[in-house]
Structures are given as structure tokens and as C-alpha cells.
Amino acid sequence: xxxxxxxxxxxxxxxxxxxxxxxxxxxxxxxxxxxxxxxxxxxxxxxxxxxxxxxxxxxxxxxxxxxxxxxxxxxxxxxxxxxxxxxxxxxxxxxxxxxxxxxxxxxxxxxxxxxxxxxxxxxxxxxxxxxxxxxxxxxxx
Numbered sequence: 420x421x422x423x424x425x426x427x428x429x430x431x432x433x434x435x436x437x438x439x440x441x442x443x444x445x446x447x448x449x450x451x452x453x454x455x456x457x458x459x460x461x462x463x464x465x466x467x468x469x470x471x472x473x474x475x476x477x478x479x480x481x482x483x484x485x486x487x488x489x490x491x492x493x494x495x496x497x498x499x500x501x502x503x504x505x506x507x508x509x510x511x512x513x514x515x516x517x518x519x520x521x522x523x524x525x526x527x528x529x530x531x532x533x534x535x536x537x538x539x540x541x542x543x544x545x546x547x548x549x550x551x552x553x554x555x556x557x558x559x560x
Contacts (some may be wrong), residue, residue: 421451421459430465433472444481446471446488475513 424442425450428435442458444449447467451459462467473486487504490497 422465424458424460427460427465427468431472433468438468441468441471444485446481446484448488448492449551468493474508477508477515479508 422430424435424438427438428552441447447464450464451461471484475488479487483504487501490501490504504509527546532544
């Protein structure tokens with residue numbers, strides 16, 4: 420089965436504009452075109468689309484993606500290099516998760532604070548508020 424960019428957009432939720440950008444950057448070297456220049460994605464190409472989206476979401480650059488795709492095209496002899504790339508991406512992603520968990524913890528604090536403020540009607544952390552109270556111990560941010 421072959422899919423147009425619009426059909427790929429509908430199936431994946433990735434905009435056709437983004438898909439065209441990726442195609443123009445060479446991230447799908449095996450996409451077929453008809454005589455009118457319409458691009459067609461195969462089922463395997465759809466899997467590549469999802470992987471490229473994943474890699475882009477975790478910050479992989481277009482250049483690094485192109486290098487990775489070139490390694491893939493060379494076959495199993497590059498498996499070790501590709502594994503190292505994936506392990507590096509995994510490590511970076513785990514660090515990002517830890518960073519976002521810390522941010523989420525801070526946001527949870529703010530949510531509780533504002534819920535309490537809306538319930539009690541007092542803003543004890545605003546220095547311009549009549550209810551402002553200096554804290555004896557520092558807030559953990």
C-alpha cells in the first residue's frame with residue numbers, strides 16, 4: 420500500500436508541511452514519486468516517519484538523523500555504531516525525564532499554593548499583599 424503525504428498526515432498526526440520539510444532534507448531517501456512528482460510512502464516509510472518524529476522530539480538534529488540514516492543504509496556492519504547512537508539518545512532522554520520530573524514537582528507546589536490561595540483568599544508570598552509573611556526558612560525551588 421502507498422500513501423500520499425496527506426494520507427500520512429492523517430495516519431500519523433504529523434503535519435504535511437513537516438513531512439515535506441523532512442523529505443526535502445533527505446530524511447526519506449527511498450520515497451517514490453510518480454511522473455507528476457507526487458510522493459508515495461510505503462508501510463515501511465510510515466515506520467520511518469514515526470521513528471524520525473520520535474528522534475526529532477528528543478532533540479536529534481537533521482544532520483545527525485541523516486548520518487544515522489546513512490549508517491542504516493550501509494547494513495548490519497554499522498549495527499554497533501547505531502547502537503551507540505541509540506544508547507546516547509536514551510541516556511539524554513533519561514536525563515531530560517529527570518529534569519522534567521523536577522520541574523513537575525515545582526509546578527505541583529505552585530498548583531497547591533494557588534489552590535490554597537483561591538480557597539483562603541490570601542496571597543502570603545506577594546510582598547505587596549497585606550497578608551505577606553516573610554519566611555524563616557528558604558523555599559525549595
